Amino acid sequence: MIAIISGTNRKGSLTLQIAQIYQQLVESHGTPTQILDLSQLPHDFAFSALYENGNRNAAFTAFHQQAADAEKLVFIIPEYNGSFPGVLKTFLDGMPYPSPWKNRKAALVGISSGPQGGAPALSHFTDILHYLGIHVLAHRVKMPFIEKNMVENRIQNENYLRQLHNQVKSLLSF
Amino acid sequence: MIAIISGTNRKGSLTLQIAQIYQQLVESHGTPTQILDLSQLPHDFAFSALYENGNRNAAFTAFHQQAADAEKLVFIIPEYNGSFPGVLKTFLDGMPYPSPWKNRKAALVGISSGPQGGAPALSHFTDILHYLGIHVLAHRVKMPFIEKNMVENRIQNENYLRQLHNQVKSLLSF
């Protein structure tokens, strides 16, 4: 099973749409998936589920345990202020330590309204995943100017689609 | 005025103690300060104050406006999972855009229980501040093994204290 983390809590995000597109790509290879949509996190989890409250917020624990059995992880990461969303890192800060995902493998997808496609976010996030003992696929997909490249929940850019296809294939054999 | 951001919402943190030590150092030069303690943020701010809710959470707006007049900024950043705390980035994700702090100047202090002193956190955070148009002082202070180097709210390590003194002087003339 592959867990796909939609890396923002913004409602109605393109990030979630891309997580769903990614899900279809993976499932077309016959591999089951599970989407973790960070917009479904308990609203106060940064206070009620971290540090001395680790494991005390049942809704938060249930949320991340959906992906406890994932062999591989995909993070869809929108670029916010030149890096990943704070809420995505807070989600990791609330996970048990050592990470239940140690030695799992991950693929990263960056999206942005601007020209960078989340490149700095993916670089920073790789450091974090390595710290947690999670291997990261070399092929990072970056999709800049994402609003201009989507129409009605569909990616219109052939290059983006080809990169996603290739990344899925690489991830399945990683 | 210099704003000192205590970069975690963990209760009773060493981060806040170090923010208070930093405050004394700056004020000993006759410069006023203001501490922003992220543990005082509204507990649901990641949902109620970001994105389409920007500026709609009066408590959050009041929180960051305490530092609206700061000419310079100091970020005390504990290392969590190989980078800065998610809640610190979420705080920035909730600030107005473009940043009210554009062209301000900032100094970074990293602390950690382990050997890195927050070095990767400070590197990632520099990218973010540059994105926001905030200049970063070259001298980054890193304080590894922080628990072993504090006794009753005081830093016992002469090298750490000297570095903080030097950074304060550099920041005041930056």
Added chain:
Amino acid sequence: MIAIISGTNRKGSLTLQIAQIYQQLVESHGTPTQILDLSQLPHDFAFSALYENGNRNAAFTAFHQQAADAEKLVFIIPEYNGSFPGVLKTFLDGMPYPSPWKNRKAALVGISSGPQGGAPALSHFTDILHYLGIHVLAHRVKMPFIEKNMVENRIQNENYLRQLHNQVKSLLSF
């Protein structure tokens, strides 16, 4: 005086052309400049001027001493293999330690044939300059697809030109 470092030893590079354009922009403000063109380095400097041979290669020493009096530095950095050129870092590895440029101020310009405009190179290079005690201007100029945006030694992209103008003004008052 402002030193402008053309960050590659590739002959006939666009990097050097952009260094010359930058020179004109700075000098139009009445500030003198000096270009350091890394293609003029002694060909064996990585072996004859580093480590135990520090300061023993007169041609290398003369090269970097051209910029000894620079108050500010500009690095024009082409993206090679996802970062800065190795030769640019080797040049720094051959400089005296501690850096003669400690506490100087620097501006970074990235160029690339591809879409990133040298963004990761500028991020990595900022870490290095901070390590050396050199302050980095927040405003990093990135010029992707550089070949398509130059005609006969001139930049044709209005946005790139505006960014360079603004960076020069910021650097002069930094």
Added chain:
Amino acid sequence: MIAIISGTNRKGSLTLQIAQIYQQLVESHGTPTQILDLSQLPHDFAFSALYENGNRNAAFTAFHQQAADAEKLVFIIPEYNGSFPGVLKTFLDGMPYPSPWKNRKAALVGISSGPQGGAPALSHFTDILHYLGIHVLAHRVKMPFIEKNMVENRIQNENYLRQLHNQVKSLLSF
């Protein structure tokens, strides 16, 4: 076969000693290795083997072709000026493009005289390897204060040795 790159051209380096220790660890598992010692590079390779001179320096080509058949790569990286040695990146800048090592797997070891153990170097280098399509093992070994932890070509620090052992095992099954 695993290629071990000794990441500096400094003569008599601890880096090379550690490459040799790593070699013994890998070979004790029955896997053949090849050390690439950058101190053996042609002294003018940064000028005679790069860019328009790609593939024209027979000695340089012979050097990197020693590792053409490597299935996996190990980089021993000393920290110079807050990052990897320039000469190591220059070596990569002289390799054919696209990289002959695409889809190979790599492990990173950082060493330093100071407290960081090459951490920023390994972070920057991971970005470069990912750009080249090389997968990087999550477990990065960092060995700070290396001079104090070696006696007569032997590592005396039990923690460092344990980390190297564990990394070798992870790499062999990566």
